[in-house]
Amino acid sequence: MMPLDLPTTVEARFESSGAITPLRFTLMGRPRQVKSVGRSWDVEGEGRHILVMAGHDHVYELLLRTPTLDWRIIGMSRIEDAIA
Numbered sequence: 001m002m003p004l005d006l007p008t009t010v011e012a013r014f015e016s017s018g019a020i021t022p023l024r025f026t027l028m029g030r031p032r033q034v035k036s037v038g039r040s041w042d043v044e045g046e047g048r049h050i051l052v053m054a055g056h057d058h059v060y061e062l063l064l065r066t067p068t069l070d071w072r073i074i075g076m077s078r079i080e081d082a083i084a
Contacts, residue, residue, distance in 0.1 A: 001061060001075040010062060010071040022052050022062055027073065032060075049074075 038051035047066035061075035
């Protein structure tokens with residue numbers, strides 16, 4: 001996965017169970033529709049990391065930073081690179 005650190009705007013569904021499901025996000029001002037959501041995990045002091053697939057089979061790592069409640073794109077890879 002290629003490391004990034006880009007601000008983003010995310011439209012997400014927040015469930016009462018604590019699950020967060022991103023639906024759409026922006027990449028450099030352009031909207032991206034989430035095709036599927038992969039695993040997620042919490043890192044103390046950082047926030048919730050969520051893997052999503054969007055666009056032309058690209059996987060993005062989104063981070064909801066809990067201290068500030070802002071979203072970042074912190075990684076990206078093509079699905080072909082992930083399985084090679």
